[in-house]
Amino acid sequence: MVITDDPSDLAVVVSDDRVPSRGARPWAVPLRIAAAVFRRTVAIAALLVAWEVLPRAGVVDRVFLPPFSEVIDKWWELFLDGDILAHTKASMKRTGAGFALAVAIGLPLGLVIGWFPRLAEILNPLLELFRNTAALALLPVFVLILGLGESSKIGIVTYACVWPILLNTVSGVRTVDPLLIKSAKSMGLSSPRLFQKVILPASVPTIFTGIRLAGAFAIVVLIAAELVGAKAGLGYLINYAQSNFAIQEMYAGIITISVIGVGINQLLLAVERRFSRWRATPGS
Incomplete structure (x- = not known):
């Protein structure tokens, strides 16, 4: 044992x-x-x-930082009323849609760019330009183009998440151990089989690092986006509570966001372990 x-x-x-x-x-x-x-x-x-x-x-003013037990009591009250669930559902729908779009765009594009060095050389300046442009700086642009509805919020989440996924996928493909590639080629593997059996599995850890970063970015960016023109969502709840000096409700929303973030990270870790079973683990 x-x-x-x-x-x-x-x-x-x-x-x-x-x-x-x-x-x-x-x-x-x-x-x-x-x-x-x-x-x-x-x-x-x-x-x-x-x-x-x-x-x-009395070390800190309890008006601005209520005791944890009071915040939990307020959270439970919001839970029983259904408010916290409604706001969480609205946020998770936007987060899930934006994150899924980012994976659907960033993962295959990163695999293609990483596999073809010349294409990477051409696109690298453009990628560097966009990845260094903060997503929240472009929030007014998304609002102007897509309006104040769901599209702008999903769009800004997708933009924020696609870059860590894309860049880590490119890095994972391009940094595979050359000895693995040489060994596979010496066994007569064709390029498609080499990519399927060697490149892709060896890139999984780096790819999932980008996916986990994207999961964290999705929550942060969405909360900021929900401060503008939202009628529901955890960001809206926090902003509304702060504006009405409902401090306990504000902290209840913050705690909910933290728990969701941890849950998303643990879920992605579980998925990563599922796709990395081929790796030997110490003591196994």
């Missing part, structure tokens, strides 16, 4: 062909799992304790 070395995976791997030795202590594995859970949660727990204690002790 062993523990996987991946710090994001606390699963216990049981091997049928391994029999525990006589001196094995039955409580060793649960203890190691508890220690791993503690290491992963201690920083967040300390933050929440400080959030609860400091306002109550």
